[in-house]
Amino acid sequence: xxxxxxxxxxxxxxxxxxxxxxxxxxxxxxxxxxxxxxxxxxxxxxxxxxxxxxxxxxxxxxxxxxxxxxxxxxxxxxxxxxxxxxxxxxxxxxxxxxxxxxxxxxxxxxxxxxxxxxxxxxxxxxxxxxxxxxxxxxxxxxxxxxxxxxxxxxxxxxxxxxxxxxxxxxxxxxxxxxxxxxxxxxxxxxxxxxxxxxxxxxxxxxxxxxxxxxxxxxxxxxxxxxxxxxxxxxxxxxxxxxxxxxxxxxxxxxxxxxxxxxxxxxxxxxxxxxxxxxxxxxxxxxxxxxxxxxxxxxxxxxxxxxxxxxxxxxxxxxxxxxxxxxxxxx
Amino acid sequence: xxxxxxxxxxxxxxxxxxxxxxxxxxxxxxxxxxxxxxxxxxxxxxxxxxxxxxxxxxxxxxxxxxxxxxxxxxxxxxxxxxxxxxxxxxxxxxxxxxxxxxxxxxxxxxxxxxxxxxxxxxxxxxxxxxxxxxxxxxxxxxxxxxxxxxxxxxxxxxxxxxxxxxxxxxxxxxxxxxxxxxxxxxxxxxxxxxxxxxxxxxxxxxxxxxxxxxxxxxxxxxxxxxxxxxxxxxxxxxxxxxxxxxxxxxxxxxxxxxxxxxxxxxxxxxxxxxx
Numbered sequence: 123x124x125x126x127x128x129x130x131x132x133x134x135x136x137x138x139x140x141x142x143x144x145x146x147x148x149x150x151x152x153x154x155x156x157x158x159x160x161x162x163x164x165x166x167x168x169x170x171x172x173x174x175x176x177x178x179x180x181x182x183x184x185x186x187x188x189x190x191x192x193x194x195x196x197x198x199x200x201x202x203x204x205x206x207x208x209x210x211x212x213x214x215x216x217x218x219x220x221x222x223x224x225x226x227x228x229x230x231x232x233x234x235x236x237x238x239x240x241x242x243x244x245x246x247x248x249x250x251x252x253x254x255x256x257x258x259x260x261x262x263x264x265x266x267x268x269x270x271x272x273x274x275x276x277x278x279x280x281x282x283x284x285x286x287x288x289x290x291x292x293x294x295x296x297x298x299x300x301x302x303x304x305x306x307x308x309x310x311x312x313x314x315x316x317x318x319x320x321x322x323x324x325x326x327x328x329x330x331x332x333x334x335x336x337x338x339x340x341x342x343x344x345x346x347x348x349x350x351x352x353x354x355x356x357x358x359x360x361x362x363x364x365x366x367x368x369x370x371x372x373x374x375x376x377x378x379x380x381x382x383x384x385x386x387x388x389x390x391x392x393x394x395x396x397x398x399x400x401x402x403x404x405x406x407x408x409x410x411x412x413x414x415x416x417x418x419x420x421x422x423x424x425x426x427x428x429x430x431x432x433x434x435x436x437x438x439x440x441x442x443x444x445x446x447x448x449x450x451x452x
Numbered sequence: 453x454x455x456x457x458x459x460x461x462x463x464x465x466x467x468x469x470x471x472x473x474x475x476x477x478x479x480x481x482x483x484x485x486x487x488x489x490x491x492x493x494x495x496x497x498x499x500x501x502x503x504x505x506x507x508x509x510x511x512x513x514x515x516x517x518x519x520x521x522x523x524x525x526x527x528x529x530x531x532x533x534x535x536x537x538x539x540x541x542x543x544x545x546x547x548x549x550x551x552x553x554x555x556x557x558x559x560x561x562x563x564x565x566x567x568x569x570x571x572x573x574x575x576x577x578x579x580x581x582x583x584x585x586x587x588x589x590x591x592x593x594x595x596x597x598x599x600x601x602x603x604x605x606x607x608x609x610x611x612x613x614x615x616x617x618x619x620x621x622x623x624x625x626x627x628x629x630x631x632x633x634x635x636x637x638x639x640x641x642x643x644x645x646x647x648x649x650x651x652x653x654x655x656x657x658x659x660x661x662x663x664x665x666x667x668x669x670x671x672x673x674x675x676x677x678x679x680x681x682x683x684x685x686x687x688x689x690x691x692x693x694x695x696x697x698x699x700x701x702x703x704x705x706x707x708x709x710x711x712x713x714x715x716x717x718x719x720x721x722x723x724x725x726x727x
Contacts, residue, residue, distance in 0.1 A: 135725055190726070195557045197723040211723065218563040228558060232476060234483035239476055246472035247564050249465045 131201035222297030248295035282313030477576035615700030632718035653679030
């Protein structure tokens with residue numbers, strides 16, 4: 123079953139337009155001028171139930187506008203969308219029971235109260251039966267490992283502890299589609315890992331559809347099967363994550379530890395990123411030269427103590443995609 | 453999704469929903485309890501000033517009653533009026549902040565009425581603050597005049613509080629929701645507060661007003677918030693009471709419609725233009 127269907131969905135905003143300076147302000151007051159701004163060009167995609175999709179793009183690309191349309195907050199200027207078989211802006215209240223949302227920078231927990239109180243409120247808002255609620259709560263408490271601080275006031279929790287409670291609260295009513303906006307922002311490595319594992323488990327075990335926006339490449343690599351990249355209000359890429367990596371990972375990094383200090387090295391398609399003493403770091407454009415050739419040349423010339431070959435971090439891949447496809451598309 | 457709702461009616465689910473909002477608001481506001489008690493210092497000071505002022509006035513006039521109020525009844529009236537005014541949560545700040553920050557949009561994704569949520573939260577917080585104000589104000593009154601015998605007045609007062617708080621909430625909400633269009637609602641709410649102080653009867657019972665002004669006040673909703681409950685408790689009138697109660701709820705209907713209308717307009721703007 124499809125969880126999300128989007129067809130020709132577009133959004134234009136009318137914004138006030140003002141000339142600079144005091145005179146401009148006065149004129150704007152008397153005769154306001156408006157200008158139409160296109161936030162999202164007609165876009166189309168579908169997401170199957172149980173899929174985990176990264177929705178990526180730089181700031182101002184149209185990500186949150188799209189999510190607001192899919193949750194029924196914004197009405198589109200044209201086009202059509204269906205979430206769990208419902209039209210979000212026409213059946214927002216009904217849809218509300220089936221979706222959940224986590225906005226990393228907006229807390230839904232009550233600050234002075236323990237998270238358990240917020241859970242109780244959520245269970246009432248989503249009209250859960252008491253028995254069902256208790257079962258579900260203990261399930262989530264275990265999964266997110268929040269037992270020890272469930273009864274502590276939220277204001278005393280660390281950001282990582284709080285985020286785990288936030289996400290558990292958003293999942294309480296068993297939403298079938300979850301919108302996660304920067305779920306790991308500001309967290310340390312371990313907290314990020316815990317949260318990703320718990321989210322992934324939900325996705326695998328309960329078939330929860332995930333729609334994630336994030337600037338964190340780790341979120342994309344570890345949580346998502348598929349990536350949709352949007353820029354200037356257009357979809358510029360819609361690929362499975364491994365395929366995206368293959369297509370755009372045309373670059374590898376070789377780190378070498380040599381027996382003796384390296385001399386000059388010059389090979390086509392290879393650039394020296396760092397050279398100091400016995401350490402050498404090379405960037406290889408795999409479209410121009412095969413990695414074996416580079417390794418062969420190195421082994422022939424130096425005595426190698428240690429070698430590692432790495433993919434560039436996801437961030438670089440994504441910013442590369444923004445740059446390359448953004449220009450082509452826009 | 454909705455599960456395990458077997459045997460539970462729609463009405464009872466809705467009731468539980470908003471009751472839970474009320475409960476959590478009260479629990480959360482309990483964190484500010486000490487703060488509420490400190491604020492009552494203001495109540496004590498202002499009542500003390502009123503006591504001195506009216507003492508001189510009564511002595512100056514040389515009568516034991518003014519417009520039907522004995523000195524001690526008048527002070528009790530002012531204690532209740534102040535208690536009600538100072539109990540009102542500043543819902544406009546919350547709503548304005550939510551509209552500006554866009555948080556109102558995210559609230560729309562929950563199966564909960566935005567106005568209903570704020571109404572229950574308002575009642576919860578107001579009830580807690582009012583209880584604190586009544587304890588401190590009441591203590592002050594008892595110290596000055598001994599235990600009062602308001603008889604039916606107590607029950608009538610309690611019955612009128614809900615209407616008074618509801619009208620107060622609706623008027624504040626109507627002004628707060630203007631945040632969808634104007635940058636600041638503080639100014640509007642400031643004017644409203646001053647109207648409550650004056651023609652709402654917080655500074656003076658309306659009987660003390662000139663006849664013409666009284667007749668104007670009778671056509672306005674402000675009297676139902678402060679004057680009605682305060683007057684009812686100190687000078688209970690079995691004939692007037694049902695009329696006042698009815699009038700409160702008669703005001704609730706158009707005001708609720710007004711709030712609903714403004715809110716719908718605001719949401720429409722939000723839907724179309726992102727707020």
